[in-house]
Amino acid sequence: MRCAIKTEKLRKEYDSVVALKSLDMEIPEGETYGLIGPNGAGKSTLLKLLATAIKPDFGFALVEDANIETQPIEARKKVGFMPDFYALYEQVVAEDFLTYFALAYGVSRESIPGLVDKLLADVKLTEKRKANISELSRGMRQRLVFAKTLIHDPPVLLLDEPLSGLDPKARAEMIEILRELRKTGKTVVISSHILSELSALCTSIGIIEKGEMKIAGTIDEVRQAARGSGKVEIELISNAAPAANIISGFEFAEMRAVVGNTIVFDLQGDRSGIALINEALVQSGFGVVSISDERLNLEDIYFKVSSHEVQ
Amino acid sequence: MKLRFAMGLPEAWRLLRVSLRPSRMTAMAVASCFICFLIIAFNYVNIEFSKEQHFPAVLFYTRIAKGMFFYQLILWVVAIPVYASGALSQEFSQGTWVFQKTTPQPASKLLLGKLLGAGGDMYVASFAGIPFLAFSVLKCGMPIVDVFIVFSIFICLSILLSCFCFFLILSIFSENKQYGNSWIAFAVLIPLILIYSSIPVFNGEYGRNFCSITFLSPVFVIFTKLYPELCPLNKICFYSTKFPLIPFALLFYIGLAFAFFKAAAARMKRLASETTSCWPTAVLMIVFNLFFVGFLMNSPSCENCWLNVDQDDGVFYTLTFANLVFIYLAMSQHTRSIAEIRPWLYKFDSQRNKTAFFFRDDAPMFFTIILLLLVFIATSVVFHAVYSVRVSTLDSLLFISGFLLLALRDALFFQGAGLILKKSALQRAAIVYLLLFIAPTILFFKMRDVGVGRERQNFFGFIDLTPLTAFAALDSSFTGFPASYILVNGLLTALFGIVNFRLMSRAKAGISAISAKIND
Numbered sequence: 001m002r003c004a005i006k007t008e009k010l011r012k013e014y015d016s017v018v019a020l021k022s023l024d025m026e027i028p029e030g031e032t033y034g035l036i037g038p039n040g041a042g043k044s045t046l047l048k049l050l051a052t053a054i055k056p057d058f059g060f061a062l063v064e065d066a067n068i069e070t071q072p073i074e075a076r077k078k079v080g081f082m083p084d085f086y087a088l089y090e091q092v093v094a095e096d097f098l099t100y101f102a103l104a105y106g107v108s109r110e111s112i113p114g115l116v117d118k119l120l121a122d123v124k125l126t127e128k129r130k131a132n133i134s135e136l137s138r139g140m141r142q143r144l145v146f147a148k149t150l151i152h153d154p155p156v157l158l159l160d161e162p163l164s165g166l167d168p169k170a171r172a173e174m175i176e177i178l179r180e181l182r183k184t185g186k187t188v189v190i191s192s193h194i195l196s197e198l199s200a201l202c203t204s205i206g207i208i209e210k211g212e213m214k215i216a217g218t219i220d221e222v223r224q225a226a227r228g229s230g231k232v233e234i235e236l237i238s239n240a241a242p243a244a245n246i247i248s249g250f251e252f253a254e255m256r257a258v259v260g261n262t263i264v265f266d267l268q269g270d271r272s273g274i275a276l277i278n279e280a281l282v283q284s285g286f287g288v289v290s291i292s293d294e295r296l297n298l299e300d301i302y303f304k305v306s307s308h309e310v311q
Numbered sequence: 312m313k314l315r316f317a318m319g320l321p322e323a324w325r326l327l328r329v330s331l332r333p334s335r336m337t338a339m340a341v342a343s344c345f346i347c348f349l350i351i352a353f354n355y356v357n358i359e360f361s362k363e364q365h366f367p368a369v370l371f372y373t374r375i376a377k378g379m380f381f382y383q384l385i386l387w388v389v390a391i392p393v394y395a396s397g398a399l400s401q402e403f404s405q406g407t408w409v410f411q412k413t414t415p416q417p418a419s420k421l422l423l424g425k426l427l428g429a430g431g432d433m434y435v436a437s438f439a440g441i442p443f444l445a446f447s448v449l450k451c452g453m454p455i456v457d458v459f460i461v462f463s464i465f466i467c468l469s470i471l472l473s474c475f476c477f478f479l480i481l482s483i484f485s486e487n488k489q490y491g492n493s494w495i496a497f498a499v500l501i502p503l504i505l506i507y508s509s510i511p512v513f514n515g516e517y518g519r520n521f522c523s524i525t526f527l528s529p530v531f532v533i534f535t536k537l538y539p540e541l542c543p544l545n546k547i548c549f550y551s552t553k554f555p556l557i558p559f560a561l562l563f564y565i566g567l568a569f570a571f572f573k574a575a576a577a578r579m580k581r582l583a584s585e586t587t588s589c590w591p592t593a594v595l596m597i598v599f600n601l602f603f604v605g606f607l608m609n610s611p612s613c614e615n616c617w618l619n620v621d622q623d624d625g626v627f628y629t630l631t632f633a634n635l636v637f638i639y640l641a642m643s644q645h646t647r648s649i650a651e652i653r654p655w656l657y658k659f660d661s662q663r664n665k666t667a668f669f670f671r672d673d674a675p676m677f678f679t680i681i682l683l684l685l686v687f688i689a690t691s692v693v694f695h696a697v698y699s700v701r702v703s704t705l706d707s708l709l710f711i712s713g714f715l716l717l718a719l720r721d722a723l724f725f726q727g728a729g730l731i732l733k734k735s736a737l738q739r740a741a742i743v744y745l746l747l748f749i750a751p752t753i754l755f756f757k758m759r760d761v762g763v764g765r766e767r768q769n770f771f772g773f774i775d776l777t778p779l780t781a782f783a784a785l786d787s788s789f790t791g792f793p794a795s796y797i798l799v800n801g802l803l804t805a806l807f808g809i810v811n812f813r814l815m816s817r818a819k820a821g822i823s824a825i826s827a828k829i830n831d
């Protein structure tokens with residue numbers, strides 16, 4: 001699949017701190033990519049680099065084939081960037097704010113009024129179109145800036161902490177807008193600390209720490225890599241001890257305990273092993289009541305990766 | 312407001328949309344009319360209480376017209392540049408810059424938008440004051456064409472000062488603030504020009520000899536129209552040819568404004584991730600040389616020239632000194648911290664046998680200085696060839712080589728200071744520089760005036776270190792001095808060069824090591 005974003009040996013230093021060490025990353029077109037990492041990991045620096053707000057010390061990055069250092073203007077046309085911290089022109093009215101950026105990105109004059117109307121409707125700000133930005137709440141401002149990132153219909157969106165600082169209602173509204181965005185086929189990179197909400201939005205993730213990409217891929221791939229050996233529990237109708245012998249026969253299973261009719265074991269590798277074990281038990285005449293395996297959520301994966309359990 | 316206009320300059324459209332709201336326009340117009348009324352009232356009261364019984368009406372209206380002109384001057388020459396520069400600096404102080412930075416608008420378009428759009432309120436105020444001005448001008452019998460001339464001066468000055476402020480702000484609010492501050496020193500030149508060129512006004516006959524340079528003073532040019540009795544000269548001498556003062560001044564202002572605008576746009580681009588080279592500085596230096604040579608060329612047909620240069624070698628010295636100032640200013644601008652040189656160093660390393668481009672803005676400063684010195688030598692050679700300057704070739708070579716040596720020495724010194732003192736490198740370097748070089752220079756000239764031989768001799772050790780040693784070298788009373796200063800400064804330059812080279816590689820390795828420690 002074609003890469004929407006590609007970086008190679010990307011490095012950025014601030015005075016004596018290395019924000020990005022030597023980052024190699026590829027994000028396929030159409031992905032909704034979650035960028036996860038602690039404060040100071042280099043997430044915002046990476047997004048700023050891709051948005052051409054800062055320049056790299058070394059290495060290169062391509063955004064839709066435009067080199068951020070040598071073709072910054074091309075790159076900017078292809079990127080919609082929403083920074084984590086920003087201020088707005090307080091005296092400008094909402095629709096003028098969008099019109100201004102439409103003009104700045106070179107959107108054709110005829111299409112601007114219609115486009116502004118549509119975007120204001122999409123982010124539920126139609127009623128506030130004539131309001132000064134100073135009159136808008138935090139959530140409304142966030143939505144307005146989000147509309148600004150879409151104004152030139154960029155194929156790549158870089159959203160730095162789009163959910164931070166929002167109250168629950170505003171956050172729910174923003175998530176809804178981001179969900180809708182997935183249908184458009186745009187490549188979206190979202191950096192966030194709110195991992196539970198990222199998992200509902202993202203198709204793939206990258207965990208970044210101390211300026212290095214620790215692990216990256218689709219959520220299932222990352223989960224698999226992070227999982228290593230996972231605990232599996234199989235409940236049988238009866239007679240668990242002979243069944244445990246069968247399970248022990250599989251190389252990828254390591255017995256942990258037999259408690260009553262329940263067998264607990266560690267499964268190495270992917271989940272297809274569970275299917276094989278289930279098949280073997282059924283063929284041997286054991287009645288399988290339930291199978292439960294440990295499914296890691298994003299937080300589990302993140303903590304596993306950050307505690308160096310996963311390399 | 313029409314989007315057709317906005318397509319060209321969205322920034323101007325945004326700013327004008329805010330300032331040209333009906334409520335705001337009304338408030339500005341009312342305030343402006345009130346100020347005009349106050350000007351009229353002040354003049355009326357002044358005349359009423361004056362002791363003169365018969366005060367001609369023409370004089371009364373002339374006073375009001377001058378008051379109105381000064382009101383317009385404040386709007387155009389003070390308020391509009393303040394608004395324009397405020398529109399730019401607020402982007403940094405408020406935090407909206409990140410949005411501007413990531414749009415594909417060229418820097419020049421953005422700056423032009425601010426230049427034209429930020430003064431919306433002031434345009435309204437000025438427009439509201441025009442009926443009062445027109446009425447008083449008609450009543451006092453001032454030619455209408457003069458009103459247009461004065462307004463054209465206002466507009467040109469407004470553009471010049473706005474562009475200068477843009478340049479200053481973009482130098483100060485750069486990603487590395489330390490070298491930006493150096494341009495504050497450059498800002499000092501503006502009031503100096505204003506003060507200097509106002510001197511002729513208050514110096515009668517003596518001052519009139521300086522009238523041609525006074526076009527550098529914006530205030531003075533306006534005075535030539537409003538108070539012609541103060542300076543009857545309205546011509547300036549350029550390349551031995553007389554030119555009318557005001558068109559020349561306006562061209563000069565616009566040319567200078569263009570240079571500042573281009574420099575500001577280049578600095579803005581760098582912030583927005585594009586890289587620039589120092590070639591424009593070199594081009595500016597050539598233009599600068601050609602411009603000042605034009606003023607220095609004397610001819611019997613041109614009386615009351617800027618500088619009354621009797622000898623050709625005086626032209627040579629003046630030009631050299633002007634270049635010295637230019638190169639040292641450029642040097643302060645191009646001082647880099649290791650954080651900025653680092654990308655260049657990485658590229659230098661990664662290309663192994665190749666070299667990163669020496670004359671890019673993130674390259675070590677002394678390459679820029681070498682480029683500027685080459686430009687200086689080239690223009691000097693042309694100058695010698697064309698105008699057959701009487702200074703001997705040996706003296707000239709000595710002079711220029713000393714100059715080259717000193718500029719290189721100081722470039723390396725500044726660079727080294729930047730590498731050692733990190734955050735406030737330039738400020739600290741400037742203090743050291745002041746103590747080490749400038750203070751002895753001033754003392755030297757003081758002592759020379761006193762003429763106490765022994766003290767002067769004792770002072771030579773310090774004099775060798777000052778940038779002005781090149782001038783001292785050509786003084787015939789210092790026999791044998793050139794050899795000593797070339798030797799001492801040659802050794803100093805080599806020493807600074809070696810230290811700098813070591814610092815550069817150590818700084819890079821050192822910072823990488825620190826970073827590795829922090830990150831691992």
